Amino acid sequence: MCGRYAASRGAEDLVRLFEVEKWEPAEALAQDWNVAPTKQVYAVLDRPLRGSDDPKPVRQLRPLKWGLVPGWAKSPDMGVKMINARAETVHEKPAYRRPFVARRCLLPADGYYEWVTAQGELKLEQEGKRKRPRKQPYFIAPTTPDGSAEEQPVMAMAGLYEFWRDKTLPDDHPQAWWATCTVLTTAAESTPLANADQLAEGGPRSLADIHPRMPLMLTRDRWDAWLDPSHTDPEALRELLTPPPPGTMRAHPVSTDVSNVRNNGPQLLKELPAPEEETLF
Numbered sequence: 001m002c003g004r005y006a007a008s009r010g011a012e013d014l015v016r017l018f019e020v021e022k023w024e025p026a027e028a029l030a031q032d033w034n035v036a037p038t039k040q041v042y043a044v045l046d047r048p049l050r051g052s053d054d055p056k057p058v059r060q061l062r063p064l065k066w067g068l069v070p071g072w073a074k075s076p077d078m079g080v081k082m083i084n085a086r087a088e089t090v091h092e093k094p095a096y097r098r099p100f101v102a103r104r105c106l107l108p109a110d111g112y113y114e115w116v117t118a119q120g121e122l123k124l125e126q127e128g129k130r131k132r133p134r135k136q137p138y139f140i141a142p143t144t145p146d147g148s149a150e151e152q153p154v155m156a157m158a159g160l161y162e163f164w165r166d167k168t169l170p171d172d173h174p175q176a177w178w179a180t181c182t183v184l185t186t187a188a189e190s191t192p193l194a195n196a197d198q199l200a201e202g203g204p205r206s207l208a209d210i211h212p213r214m215p216l217m218l219t220r221d222r223w224d225a226w227l228d229p230s231h232t233d234p235e236a237l238r239e240l241l242t243p244p245p246p247g248t249m250r251a252h253p254v255s256t257d258v259s260n261v262r263n264n265g266p267q268l269l270k271e272l273p274a275p276e277e278e279t280l281f
Contacts, residue, residue: 001084001114001185001211002083002112002157002183002214002215003083004112004113004258005109005112005113006032006034006109006110006111006112006139006269007031007032007033007109008032008033008110009031009108009154011025011061014042014044014061014108017108018044018059018061018223019059020044020059020061022059022060022061023061027063029041029063033264033265034261034263034264036066036261037067038065038079040064040065041063041066041107041181042062042064042108043105043159043161044061044156044223044227045060045103045104046059046228046229047103057228057230059227062179063179064161065079065180065181066083067080067083067181067182068083068085068099068180068181068182069162069164069178069180070095070162071098071162071164073164076178076180082095083183084185084215085183085184086184086185087184087186087238087241090160090184091238096160098162099160099161099162100160100237101232102229103229104161104227104229104237105227106156106158106223107156107157107158108156109154109155109215110141110154111140111141111142111269112139112141112155112157112214113137113138113139113140114137114211114214115136116135116137116138116204116209116210116275117135117136134256135259136256137253137255138210138252138253139252139258139268139271140207140210140214140250141155141249142155142217142244142248142249142250143195143249143250155217157184157215157216157217157218158183158215158217158226158240159183159184160184161180161182162179162180162181163177164177164178164180165177165178166178183216184216184241185213185215185216186214186216186243187208187214188208188211188214189206189208189243189249190206190207190208191246191247192205192247193207193251194249195251195252199251199252200253200273203275207249210251214249217243218240218244219244219245222240225240252271253271253272253274254269254271255267
């Protein structure tokens with residue numbers, strides 16, 4: 001799944017990387033190393049400009065609220081439960097099938113966080129000695145061709161966006177429309193991580209060792225096809241939803257400070273020499 005991620009790149013950098021044609025400086029978001037559901041996040045999308053009579057899609061950088069609210073929802077409250085959509089079934093689920101063929105986006109990230117329960121903690125939970133086992137967070141990100149973490153590549157997560165109208169507010173109210181999004185996920189890779197041989201003994205060696213699901217990262221050669229709103233064939237779109245080549249992701253343990261959403265800053269990405277637990281598996 002994807003329940004937390006880091007997004008520290010500024011708008012100017014994202015405009016360059018994604019060849020964005022339009023963005024509003026007044027909508028700029030602050031750097032965020034601990035993005036949580038319901039926060040405003042950057043999204044790259046292709047659609048006609050607001051208020052324009054020209055139907056031609058324009059690539060835009062827009063802030064969206066993380067947690068998709070379907071247009072037919074009676075309340076926006078359900079958005080908090082819809083932060084992820086499974087790539088395998090996104091084309092058929094009532095909440096996602098319409099945006100899947102009409103409103104797709106890319107959600108830029110540095111990488112995402114996932115938590116692993118240590119065997120010792122799991123045993124205590126099973127024995128009834130601990131109700132909430134302590135978990136070790138890992139930061140997972142795309143790697144450079146040489147396998148290093150230097151000059152970190154952008155992680156473009158496949159996403160969907162939707163608009164919801166708050167009918168309790170007048171048309172000219174600034175909060176009358178909600179623009180929300182969700183992250184597509186897929187089965188986690190079982191092949192070795194790019195830095196598997198650098199991780200502490202007993203730690204995870206693949207993404208599947210950390211969590212059975214992962215956000216679906218689209219490689220650069222698929223960005224245009226995914227964003228193009230003229231592509232509406234569900235089967236053709238599903239062919240784009242394949243994970244990046246094996247071995248292109250790395251992971252490392254980070255401080256448990258990231259578990260508290262109130263903590264923020266680049267220190268959350270700092271690699272620990274070893275997990276805070278003595279043994280993970």
